[in-house]
Amino acid sequence: MPMKNGQSIKVFIQENRERFEESLLSEAINVRDKIEEIRLRGNINLVDNAHQLVGYVVEEQTNLLTAFARQEGELWAKYSLTVDFKLEWVQAIRRTLWWFIQEYFEVHNIGMKEQDFFETERTINDQVDTFLSSFFIRYSQYKDELIESQKQLVEHLSVPVIPITESICVLPLIGAIDSERIMIIEEKILTEIRRLRISRLILDLSGVARMEDEAVDRVFRVMDGVNMMGCSTVITGLRPEIIQKMMESGHSFEQKAETKGTLQQALRDYVYEDQK
Incomplete structure (x- = not known):
């Protein structure tokens, strides 16, 4: 990601954290009223996790991003949280991130060639898509593991010696x-x-x-x-x-x-x- 005067996009978003969160919550219409419920149910802080996701995306830390996605997928499966909310939340993060990337370029008067823009777009979106893919794969795996575990428990109880x-x-x-x-x-x-x-x-x-x-x-x-x-x-x-x-x-x-x-x-x- 481009950097101007030592300030990265990640730092720019951190310095404008409050505005970023306001924009994010305005985008995630259905999720914003569920944030506290999700925190209490699964000990998941959606807002903090959004900043963690953004940091991994803009710094292209794919390994950490994938591990984070799998961790999230397991938690959402474990506590039976609605995946529709997760999808809406991540897409809201994607849109909000792009607005702040645009603002970052404007504030720092950074011009981009068309080829560089498309390369940046591909990188950002690929990172977000990697998160979603890893999240849903782990979510499905953990659900299957839970079902198998419950099946084995039922089978065990059905053979009472x-x-x-x-x-x-x-x-x-x-x-x-x-x-x-x-x-x-x-x-x-x-x-x-x-x-x-x-x-x-x-x-x-x-x-x-x-x-x-x-x-x-x-x-x-x-x-x-x-x-x-x-x-x-x-x-x-x-x-x-x-x-x-x-x-x-x-x-x-x-x-x-x-x-x-x-x-x-x-x-x-x-x-x-x-x-x-």
């Missing part, structure tokens, strides 16, 4: 069991058997509404894994449609698991026995 005694746990399953969920169930069961050192797992299927064919096959693999870890499996609450599906697939519980009609029956039989 409940200790009943020191050696017995119950796993009540509810809803539909598909190939993806049965893999999560398998991992959770084997992990908890090792962690809790249990010798009997009661798998209650009374709340299972539907089970995919592939999931049926996987259930028997899970029981094989449980047995290999020295833990016996007890199946309770088998619904007729689930039994029929298992029979059609050619599977049998013989030598793999015991079966009981209800969870209450299994608890009565095994917990009482365990506590003798």
Whole structure:
């Protein structure tokens, strides 16, 4: 950026900070009434951040600009702030910055050739566009990370291995069991058997509404894994449609698991026995 008498555009804007902010707020019509709300919600000072952005842009500090954009994108995603406001705010910064660049040239009587002007325009706008691009990329990435984290939490909570005694746990399953969920169930069961050192797992299927064919096959693999870890499996609450599906697939519980009609029956039989 051009400099006159040692004064850069950045310094010129800093020395006219109040006017710059007034111009910026007059441009960002929808955002200006949300500034305090955004500050309280996400600890984000939009006005201070505008000056930081302008400094990186006019000094062409692309690396710092990109890092700042990613930081902003993460904060806006984390606190679920409206991206429309961010876009309007940055575009208002762009317009205000150009007015002050024009004023800077006029105040310092700096003439520019047409080629130099277009080069300056390209540089400034490319820097602002880099900020926006980096901001939205990080915003989307962080949102995806949050969604995945929440999904994993839900999946974890949907496989509740409940200790009943020191050696017995119950796993009540509810809803539909598909190939993806049965893999999560398998991992959770084997992990908890090792962690809790249990010798009997009661798998209650009374709340299972539907089970995919592939999931049926996987259930028997899970029981094989449980047995290999020295833990016996007890199946309770088998619904007729689930039994029929298992029979059609050619599977049998013989030598793999015991079966009981209800969870209450299994608890009565095994917990009482365990506590003798």
